[in-house]
Amino acid sequence: MSSQPLAGKFALVTGASGSIGSAVAKRLAGDGASVLVHYGSGREGAETVVREIRQAGGDAETAGADLARPDGPAALVAQLDGAFGGRFAGRLDVLVNNAGGIAMDLLPDATDEDFDRLFNLNVRAMFQLSREAARRMTKAGWGRIINMGSIFGEGAYAPGLSIYCGTKFAVQGLTRGWSRDLGPKGVTVNNVQPAVIQKEPQPTDGPTFEAMKRFTSVGRFGKPEEIAEAVAFLASPKAGFINGESLTVDGGWSA
Numbered sequence: 001m002s003s004q005p006l007a008g009k010f011a012l013v014t015g016a017s018g019s020i021g022s023a024v025a026k027r028l029a030g031d032g033a034s035v036l037v038h039y040g041s042g043r044e045g046a047e048t049v050v051r052e053i054r055q056a057g058g059d060a061e062t063a064g065a066d067l068a069r070p071d072g073p074a075a076l077v078a079q080l081d082g083a084f085g086g087r088f089a090g091r092l093d094v095l096v097n098n099a100g101g102i103a104m105d106l107l108p109d110a111t112d113e114d115f116d117r118l119f120n121l122n123v124r125a126m127f128q129l130s131r132e133a134a135r136r137m138t139k140a141g142w143g144r145i146i147n148m149g150s151i152f153g154e155g156a157y158a159p160g161l162s163i164y165c166g167t168k169f170a171v172q173g174l175t176r177g178w179s180r181d182l183g184p185k186g187v188t189v190n191n192v193q194p195a196v197i198q199k200e201p202q203p204t205d206g207p208t209f210e211a212m213k214r215f216t217s218v219g220r221f222g223k224p225e226e227i228a229e230a231v232a233f234l235a236s237p238k239a240g241f242i243n244g245e246s247l248t249v250d251g252g253w254s255a
């Protein structure tokens with residue numbers, strides 16, 4: 001197989017201005033995909049990612065949209081056909097639904113605003129973008145949709161994260177359902193479930209973080225690049241028999 005298994009493919013990575021998304025965008029570009037690097041408010045971060053991809057010989061452009069707004073996904077879809085000079089009009093070969101947010105409150109203090117924001121961003125935007133991708137991919141007869149879930153889509157491992165947990169359980173359910181809908185058309189849908197991933201400049205030392213590291217069996221946080229590896233594998237032609245699956249990448253947290 002070519003060392004660039006995604007050569008000639010058009011990929012959209014949402015939340016690619018952030019930690020995991022930027023690593024995924026760079027990794028897919030390294031595999032030859034032309035990557036649309038989506039951002040919400042972090043335009044500069046997305047531009048840096050595009051610059052780094054181009055410096056490494058890859059192909060990338062930015063696209064901005066607030067995916068917590070009900071009209072955000074449509075605004076992003078509207079940018080697909082004009083990207084890369086219209087080279088991929090009508091197409092989308094790989095969609096990585098990575099943009100996401102979190103809320104931390106015990107139930108008595110949880111707000112309607114957080115509920116709506118998280119379900120819009122983590123679930124509704126994923127639904128709308130995946131529907132658009134599904135229409136394009138099924139026409140082409142090939143496609144990869146990869147959703148970014150969480151180990152909190154498997155269990156509630158800490159208090160205060162119930163809304164987040166609810167969205168990530170939804171991600172797993174939608175992944176399974178969509179895999180049934182699209183598998184017969186050559187399109188796979190999978191879910192990657194990270195545990196705590198080291199972010200820059202998030203501090204990773206101190207008593208709280210030391211305690212969190214002990215939840216893993218490898219004794220450390222994950223790196224964004226380690227999540228990107230899992231996504232790249234699922235996006236590759238080699239992973240065509242994996243569908244509706246949740247790949248947990250958590251250093252042994254949920255073992």
Ligand SMILES: NC(=O)c1ccc[n+]([C@@H]2O[C@H](COP(=O)([O-])OP(=O)(O)OC[C@H]3O[C@@H](n4cnc5c(N)ncnc54)[C@H](OP(=O)(O)O)[C@@H]3O)[C@@H](O)[C@H]2O)c1
Nearest residue numbers: 015017018019020040041042066067068099100150196197
């Ligand atoms: N880090 C972890 O430990 C961990 C563990 C499990 C699962 N995850 C999941 O991994 C995914 C990425 O997380 P991360 O750790 O890389 O977080 P991050 O560094 O905070 O990045 C989040 C990304 O989502 C985008 N985003 C946030 N709100 C948005 C909005 N309203 N509209 C559009 N885009 C928006 C951000 O874009 P802007 O900054 O440009 O607005 C950013 O690119 C999320 O789905 C998260 O739930 C992360």
